[in-house]
Amino acid sequence: xxxxxxxxxxxxxxxxxxxxxxxxxxxxxxxxxxxxxxxxxxxxxxxxxxxxxxxxxxxxxxxxxxxxxxxxxxxxxxxxxxxxxxxxxxxxxxxxxxxxxxxxxxxxxxxxxxxxxxxxxxxxxxxxxxxxxxxxxxxxxxxxxxxxxxxxxxxxxxxxxxxxxxxxxxxxxxxxxxxxxxxxxxxxxxxxxxxxxxxxxxxxxxxxxxxxxxxxxxxxxxxxxxxxxxxxxxxxxxxxxxxxxxxxxxxxxxxxxxxxxxxxxxxxxxxxxxxxxxxxxxxxxxxxxxxxxxxxxxxxxxxxxxxxxxxxxxxxxxxxxxxxxxxxxxxxxxxxxxxxxxxxxxxxxxxxxxxxxxxxxxxxxxxxxxxxxxxxxxxxxxxxxxxx
Numbered sequence: 065x066x067x068x069x070x071x072x073x074x075x076x077x078x079x080x081x082x083x084x085x086x087x088x089x090x091x092x093x094x095x096x097x098x099x100x101x102x103x104x105x106x107x108x109x110x111x112x113x114x115x116x117x118x119x120x121x122x123x124x125x126x127x128x129x130x131x132x133x134x135x136x137x138x139x140x141x142x143x144x145x146x147x148x149x150x151x152x153x154x155x156x157x158x159x160x161x162x163x164x165x166x167x168x169x170x171x172x173x174x175x176x177x178x179x180x181x182x183x184x185x186x187x188x189x190x191x192x193x194x195x196x197x198x199x200x201x202x203x204x205x206x207x208x209x210x211x212x213x214x215x216x217x218x219x220x221x222x223x224x225x226x227x228x229x230x231x232x233x234x235x236x237x238x239x240x241x242x243x244x245x246x247x248x249x250x251x252x253x254x255x256x257x258x259x260x261x262x263x264x265x266x267x268x269x270x271x272x273x274x275x276x277x278x279x280x281x282x283x284x285x286x287x288x289x290x291x292x293x294x295x296x297x298x299x300x301x302x303x304x305x306x307x308x309x310x311x312x313x314x315x316x317x318x319x320x321x322x323x324x325x326x327x328x329x330x331x332x333x334x335x336x337x338x339x340x341x342x343x344x345x346x347x348x349x350x351x352x353x354x355x356x357x358x359x360x361x362x363x364x365x366x367x368x369x370x371x372x373x374x375x376x377x378x379x380x381x382x383x384x385x386x387x388x389x390x391x392x393x394x395x396x397x398x399x400x401x402x403x404x405x406x407x408x409x410x411x412x413x414x415x416x417x418x419x420x421x422x423x424x425x426x427x428x429x430x431x432x433x434x435x436x437x438x439x440x441x442x443x444x445x446x447x448x449x450x451x452x
Contacts, residue, residue, distance in 0.1 A: 087447070089445060092347040095113055142221065159221070178226075192205060226275060238264070240265065289310060348362055355403075376394045421445075
């Protein structure tokens with residue numbers, strides 16, 4: 065897999081650091097090809113999203129843009145935004161055609177800086193990874209589930225400069241190289257994956273990125289990922305175990321003592337420097353309280369002494385959607401689970417507010433999340449902090 069690192073620096077001045085309050089967000093936007101064409105349609109590719117972006121008229125994307133314009137995050141991670149190699153056809157077109165202009169009474173918002181890169185979804189493997197007797201290269205036999213390379217990709221948008229030379233990516237970190245990795249086995253204890261496949265298997269189903277953003281004199285590390293759903297497997301729980309270890313990666317990466325084994329795609333070892341400011345962003349596909357994930361992964365991340373997880377984002381719409389569920393106010397997906405997270409470090413920030421964009425019925429903009437096709441099956445999650 066040839067790696068392409070793509071980033072943007074448009075000729076536009078960034079906000080000054082007179083602003084002491086910042087808003088960070090994550091949003092699984094469902095802007096992947098099979099959101100617009102039936103799943104399994106022959107020839108599905110990133111060209112589907114390119115077409116919808118070029119039109120400037122896709123209503124689902126317009127609604128997503130309205131949500132972004134309303135919350136107005138300073139930095140936002142978009143999950144499930146298909147990888148498009150040419151930024152002019154991809155992320156720049158999204159900003160130009162959907163975000164920058166005023167619309168429906170909402171002021172446009174610009175993001176002069178962005179980062180994205182290749183991911184493991186849809187990257188073909190030569191192995192029968194799901195052991196159904198077929199070597200199909202893609203789908204369940206890709207290194208991350210996807211029907212074409214780059215499906216379900218990620219993009220970070222920022223109003224502040226990205227320190228591109230210091231970005232670290234971990235797309236090719238091998239799962240086997242994580243100490244204590246949850247190895248996948250059959251009922252008899254034998255290995256699920258054949259030796260050559262396990263030797264090459266990447267930990268990340270998409271990628272893990274450490275993206276430093278310069279805000280005034282401070283650098284904030286945005287730690288972006290989108291672990292595999294812990295479903296769509298069997299008793300071996302191969303996706304559940306991978307989800308756990310993908311989440312554990314960040315817990316180890318921010319630790320002062322557990323990150324020595326980690327290496328990035330340039331061969332540099334080690335984790336985040338002590339006392340760094342960071343924000344963990346992404347659809348983690350796991351809840352500490354519900355669902356079928358191995359919950360110790362997300363629980364241990366939330367419990368890290370370096371993470372401020374005390375003010376869990378909530379919404380009236382989520383509470384209303386599952387009125388009998390005690391955890392519903394913190395749900396971030398219409399399928400009733402907290403899956404998406406914005407986790408700032410204790411170092412350098414005071415959390416002053418947070419939320420999930422999910423208006424209750426009858427409230428303004430509730431129509432933007434009324435149906436799956438209105439915007440996404442996920443909701444935007446945001447946290448506002450005061451920089452210290």
